[in-house]
Amino acid sequence: MRIHRRGRVLAAVAGVGIATLALAGCTGDMEEGGGEADCSDYEEYGTFEDAAVTIGGTILDLEADRLVESWSDFAECTGIEIDYQGSSEFEAQIAVLAEGGNAPDIGIVPQPGLLARLAQGGWLIPASEAVEANVDEFWSEDWKTYGTYDGTFYAAPLMASIKGYIWYSPTEFEENGWEIPATLDDLSALSQEIADAGDHKPWCVGLESGEATGWPGTDWIEDYMLRLHGADVYDQWVTHGIPFNDPQVVEAFDAVGEYLKNDDMVNGGIGDVSTQISEAFQTAGLPILDGECSLHHQASFYETFWNPEGGDEVQVASDGDIFGFLLPPANAEDPLSVTGGGEFPVAFRDAEEVEAVRAYLSSDTWANNRVSLGGVISANTGVDPENASSELLVQSIEILQDPETTFRFDGSDLMPGAVGAASFWQGIVEWxxxxxxxxxxxxIEASWPAS
Known part of the structure; x- marks a missing residue:
């Protein structure tokens, strides 16, 4: 799934995080830290009096604090008071709030499928020319498509994630002489080698995520669909061009099942196969640090969970405590193909101040500001990869910016909600x-809407 699904992931963190910023007027003096805002970067957005914008989303805790910080200078210089409220129930509630006329001015939605549902309801405001101009300049056509419904462009992308990283301990790999797998067969052989050694199970997995339990398993299936069958078949699958019970989908499930349904492979440091369902995705990879498992499949955003309080006790680096390699291709000569996710700030109120905020969030200025604060990446081509907070995130941005990369959005996020956010998740748990x-x-095929 898919904040990812980064937004979805952060939505699954228990509780509600609230971060509010209310800064009026471009005085140049920051209330916190005594610094000065350089308003030259924000002149194009204008200045406002008594203007306020509310934003809702799934982003919580440390990530919410960083999000608020990313627009602090903009808010001061434009005079727009911005109030952000994050909730773990945002995805489930936003359509109800919109129908009742109680939606925030901007909603940061982590799924193109949810964006489509809100657009179908007639609740969304099309994006302004300024937002569209930024998207045309800084984003690929694929990313623009994800923010478009029925020919109308509603939202620019915000942050992004790359799915399919395999997190591991560089020290353990070096001590055992293990190589980074070049193919899926190599990964299988490495997993079997670790299992045969008998010290611990090779994989640790957590599928629990509240009402969204099961989504980490959908990421596995999506990664294998793309690698085993290619982008064209992947596209047919997520749009129902082929049925969900097509033999190619069965093949992907069975390949993943060699790990997730195998007592010899999971669940290192946690328990038997059944514990995958009860283990929270946020904590599932941590047994690697104690040598209780060796491999954990999770997206680039998982870097935050190695140091959940924002510290740096766990070093994420190729020569550090933990690092990641991408799930390899089926064949070594295959082109680089990755799945990923992102968020989209949709508007529920038609106002100049709302579009000023959305224009800023779609800019390279905002993207560089946010990436520099740490823990996230963006597919905005105006981002300097070196602004990222770790070696892995620098690499992730470079992958997204590489025109040779085949990128596909998280499949369950593209599917109708009855499938991607319901039967697919539930099916993983049953499976x-x-x-x-x-x-x-x-x-799952039987749950696909008829129209």
Whole structure:
């Protein structure tokens, strides 16, 4: 799934985080820290009196604090008071709030499928010319498409993530002479080698995420669909050009099942296969640090969870405590293909101050500001990769900016909500719990809306 699904991921953190910034007037004096804002970067957005914009989303805790900081100078220089409220229930509630006329001015939605649902309801305001101009300049056509519904452009991308990283301990790999796998077969062989050694299970996995439990498993399936069958088949799958119970989908499930349904492979440092369902995705990779497992499949945003309080006790680097390699291709000569996710700030109120905020959030200025604060990446081509907070995130931005990369958005985020945010998640839980592949994919196929 998919904040990812980064936004979805952060939505799953328990509790509600609230971060509010209310700064009026471009005085040049910051209330905190005594610094001065350089308003030259924000002149194009104008200045406002008694203007306020509310923003809602799934981003919580440390990430919410950083989000607020990313627009602090903009708010001061334009005079727009910005109030952000994050909630773990945002995705479930936003359509109800919109229907009742109680939605925030801007909603940061982590799924193109949810964006489409809100647009179908007639609740969204199309993006302004300034927002569209930024997207045309700084984003690929694919990313613009994700913010478009029925020919109308509603929202620019915000942050991004790359799915399919395999987190590992560089020290453990070096001590055992293990090589980074070049193919899926190599990864299977490495996993078997670790299992045969008998010291610990090779993989640690957590699928628990509140009402969204199961989504980390959908990421596995999506990664294998793209690598085993290519981008064209992946596109057919997420748009129902092929049925969900197509033999190619079954093949992807069965390949993933060699790990997730195998007592020899999971769940290192946690328990048996069944514990994947109860183990929170946020903590599932941590047994690597204690030598209780060796491999953990999770997106680039997982870097934040190694140091959840914002410290640097765990060094994320190729020569540090933890690092990641991308799930390898089926064949070594295959082009680089990755899945990923992102968020989209949609508007529920038509106002100049709302579009000024959205224009800023779609700019290279905002993207560089936010990336520099740490923990995230962006597919905005105006971002300097060196602004990222770690070696892995620098690499991730370079992958997103590389025109040779085949990028596909998280599949469940593109599917209708009845599938991508319901039967697919639930099917993963049933499948890991013991249901056979064919019955699970048949159930998911039966849930696909008729129109």
């Amino acid at each position: 890991v719990g013991g249901a056979d592949t064919q019955s699970v994919v048949n159930e």
